[in-house]
Amino acid sequence: MLVTDFLQMIKNRSEPSWLKQRRLDTFTKFSQLKMPDSKEEEWRYIDISQVNLDNVKIDGYTDISIDFGNDVIVLLMKEALNKFSDMINEHAFSLFTDADKFVSFVSSFWNNGVFVYVPKNVQAELPVTVKINNTNNPVYSLVVLDENSKLNFVEENVADKINPIVSDKINPIVSTSVTEIFVKENSKLNFFCSQILPENLYSFYYKRASVERGAEINWFLGSFGAKLSRWKVETFLKGENAKCQKYGIYAGNKNQHHDIITKTFHLVPHTSNNILVKGVLTGRASSVYRGLIRIEKNAQQTLSYMGAHTLLLSNKAKSNNIPSLEIEANDVRATHGSSVGQLEEEKLFYLMSRGLDRKLAENIIVEGFLETVLNKFTSDEVREKFRAITNERLLNA
Amino acid sequence: MELEIKDLHVSIEGKKILNGISLKIKEGELHALMGPNGSGKSTLAYVLMGHPKYKIDSGEIIFHGENIINLTPDKRAKLGLFLGFQYPTEVPGVTFKNFLWTAYKTLNNGASYVDFNEILDEKLELLEIDKSFVLRYLNEGFSGGEKKRSEILQLAVLNPKIAVLDETDSGLDVDSLKIVANGIKKLNENGMGILLITHYQRILNYILPDFVHVMTDGKIVKSGGHDLAKEIEEKGYEGIKDG
Numbered sequence: 001m002l003v004t005d006f007l008q009m010i011k012n013r014s015e016p017s018w019l020k021q022r023r024l025d026t027f028t029k030f031s032q033l034k035m036p037d038s039k040e041e042e043w044r045y046i047d048i049s050q051v052n053l054d055n056v057k058i059d060g061y062t063d064i065s066i067d068f069g070n071d072v073i074v075l076l077m078k079e080a081l082n083k084f085s086d087m088i089n090e091h092a093f094s095l096f097t098d099a100d101k102f103v104s105f106v107s108s109f110w111n112n113g114v115f116v117y118v119p120k121n122v123q124a125e126l127p128v129t130v131k132i133n134n135t136n137n138p139v140y141s142l143v144v145l146d147e148n149s150k151l152n153f154v155e156e157n158v159a160d161k162i163n164p165i166v167s168d169k170i171n172p173i174v175s176t177s178v179t180e181i182f183v184k185e186n187s188k189l190n191f192f193c194s195q196i197l198p199e200n201l202y203s204f205y206y207k208r209a210s211v212e213r214g215a216e217i218n219w220f221l222g223s224f225g226a227k228l229s230r231w232k233v234e235t236f237l238k239g240e241n242a243k244c245q246k247y248g249i250y251a252g253n254k255n256q257h258h259d260i261i262t263k264t265f266h267l268v269p270h271t272s273n274n275i276l277v278k279g280v281l282t283g284r285a286s287s288v289y290r291g292l293i294r295i296e297k298n299a300q301q302t303l304s305y306m307g308a309h310t311l312l313l314s315n316k317a318k319s320n321n322i323p324s325l326e327i328e329a330n331d332v333r334a335t336h337g338s339s340v341g342q343l344e345e346e347k348l349f350y351l352m353s354r355g356l357d358r359k360l361a362e363n364i365i366v367e368g369f370l371e372t373v374l375n376k377f378t379s380d381e382v383r384e385k386f387r388a389i390t391n392e393r394l395l396n397a
Numbered sequence: 398m399e400l401e402i403k404d405l406h407v408s409i410e411g412k413k414i415l416n417g418i419s420l421k422i423k424e425g426e427l428h429a430l431m432g433p434n435g436s437g438k439s440t441l442a443y444v445l446m447g448h449p450k451y452k453i454d455s456g457e458i459i460f461h462g463e464n465i466i467n468l469t470p471d472k473r474a475k476l477g478l479f480l481g482f483q484y485p486t487e488v489p490g491v492t493f494k495n496f497l498w499t500a501y502k503t504l505n506n507g508a509s510y511v512d513f514n515e516i517l518d519e520k521l522e523l524l525e526i527d528k529s530f531v532l533r534y535l536n537e538g539f540s541g542g543e544k545k546r547s548e549i550l551q552l553a554v555l556n557p558k559i560a561v562l563d564e565t566d567s568g569l570d571v572d573s574l575k576i577v578a579n580g581i582k583k584l585n586e587n588g589m590g591i592l593l594i595t596h597y598q599r600i601l602n603y604i605l606p607d608f609v610h611v612m613t614d615g616k617i618v619k620s621g622g623h624d625l626a627k628e629i630e631e632k633g634y635e636g637i638k639d640g
Contacts, residue, residue: 345449350486353446354500354551355474364499368490368534375490 003031006108009058016085022092023108030104045288045320046230046259050172051202053105056136057171062112063133063161069126072151073117077140080115088115091142095180095208095236102204106178110140113177118149118187127152127379134159134175134197141179145187145215154192154382155179157203164198173201175226181209181217185239188216192382196389197225199256204230213239220377221248222386223258223279224393234263237271237299247376248277249386251393252285252317262306263292266299266332275306278373280366281317282394289321291336297328306336311369313343313362313394363395398461398477399423400445400559400590405456407437407444407615414440416615417456424558424590427604429626431595432612433634438594439483441612442563445592446470446480460559475504477558481548481565487537493547494531497554504555513554520553524580541568549577552584559590566600578603598630611637 006027010020035052036043061078068074073084081088093099093107114130132139134157145151162173175197183189189209197203203226209217223229235244250258258281264273279287291306310319321338343365351361370390377383400422407415414437422428432438444451445458447470457464461476468476488496497517502508521528526546536544545565552560562581566574582604585591593606601609601623609625610617611634619625619637629637 344486347486347488349446349448349470350482351488351496352470353474353480353482354496354555355471355503356500357471357503358469360499360503361471364491364496365488368488371490 027108033101068128077113106138113141123150139177175203183215186214194222211242216243219246223250250279258287266295272303282313286318302332304334308338401459403457406454429606437615479557479560481562483563488535
């Protein structure tokens with residue numbers, strides 16, 4: 001986007017002055033930053049040669065539908081800016097002081113998103129359900145759980161307005177979003193998020209959560225669509241007895257690439273983290289999972305686990321799981337496990353000996369493989385949905 | 398209904414393992430196949446069920462009047478054949494019950510879930526297995542004894558015409574052995590033909606086989622009645638082979 005277009009965009013919007021100023025600041029940064037290249041570790045196995053954020057065309061507002069109970073505050077971001085300007089100003093991009101090209105793109109150009117505020121002591125009974133209709137327009141969402149509150153948040157990413165057939169190699173649709181989450185003392189957030197985009201889109205989702213004393217965040221992630229899908233999900237355990245669990249599945253077919261990064265930062269003593277990510281790939285699909293657990297020197301008595309496993313259903317599918325631990329403290333327990341494997345003939349033979357034909361036997365093994373992640377899901381509805389999507393993508397492929 | 402093995406020669410990666418096995422098992426008959434380790438007993442079990450890694454060099458396996466050597470394992474199961482595994486594999490994420498129901502409805506067209514549950518409950522009782530067992534993931538984290546009970550429970554529910562049980566007695570304590578043996582006996586009395594493969598004579602204290610066969614080096618070297626099992630216990634396999 002040209003500077004003149006950008007200035008015109010800012011001028012046309014009735015936004016608080018702090019936001020206009022901030023957009024100008026980040027736009028300067030964004031313009032100076034180069035697109036990441038494959039020399040950078042996090043971008044080594046991901047082909048973004050077709051993506052050029054400097055040329056992405058942006059117009060209008062992202063279409064988002066929301067559904068929620070009346071005990072919480074949920075607004076479209078463009079509306080929340082009027083009513084909750086101060087709170088947004090205080091939190092927005094405060095967890096992303098190290099913004100890269102993609103994050104600064106979102107912070108310069110974001111047009112819509114979801115604003116969620118759960119007041120103190122409110123234990124929301126109904127989930128907040130959000131459906132984001134992805135386009136080129138970057139999306140920024142902010143979720144704040146005040147002390148002693150509770151929320152189930154369900155975010156679904158689709159792109160109903162994009163023609164799934166049309167492929168534009170020169171200017172592909174690039175879907176970007178940043179979500180910032182603040183879970184304050186003794187609060188609990190279950191965050192469900194799925195990406196079901198058509199396969200001619202590129203998607204880059206950045207999510208960061210700050211978790212305070214006695215608070216808990218549980219991530220339940222499903223990565224299914226897009227040509228190339230990058231998730232970067234990071235959790236900062238900032239207060240004692242803060243907890244984090246990340247459960248994720250992905251299912252790739254054709255030429256898809258699923259790229260998932262999770263990072264958990266244990267910043268204080270007595271925090272815990274449990275990660276289990278599993279994926280199934282068929283066709284020529286590929287995946288990379290990078291997981292980091294970092295335990296700071298004073299973060300003693302920490303418990304942290306990370307597991308990443310991939311099942312390959314074809315000889316052309318490829319996967320790389322790269323877990324890493326950075327531990328500065330000495331009284332902690334941090335472990336990881338990872339694997340990439342194919343269907344085992346002995347398992348198939350066993351199931352077939354009971355009358356199941358090969359296809360059914362394969363399906364059962366695949367379902368079982370993912371079930372050990374899905375059975376951690378606290379929502380039956382989301383679990384069923386993820387199961388159905390997986391079946392459709394893999395088993396009928 | 399009978400299973401007839403005719404002069405079966407089998408090899409794996411060019412190495413001959415079975416050297417002309419012939420055996421006929423009718424419904425309601427109980428055959429014990431005994432022999433030292435490495436004699437080819439488990440290979441025979443796998444080959445009967447259709448494991449893809451073995452090559453049948455010559456011979457036939459006749460079941461339902463047709464040669465089944467080119468049928469996949471699921472087709473053999475549908476004809477009424479069953480293999481009780483010596484080392485059942487673990488299938489994480491799939492509960493025993495869901496799996497068995499899938500198998501049951503595959504083998505029984507138009508099966509009802511209500512009937513299935515009734516049969517399952519009945520067999521759990523017969524084999525003295527706790528109901529919670531069926532909600533666990535298939536064989537995952539099962540002890541040796543639990544795996545064998547899982548196999549016999551599947552056998553009892555799926556109720557095949559002919560069952561090949563590969564060392565179902567190994568790894569069981571005395572109490573479990575009695576229960577499993579009793580279960581096999583009941584199924585046999587109800588008409589199931591059974592080929593009981595065993596290394597030890599121990600289980601035969603609880604079930605009296607109609608026939609005993611001794612296998613060494615991929616061949617059946619001697620067949621007889623249940624007395625033969627006693628003879629093996631006294632003389633050992635070498636004694637049988639020489640005599």
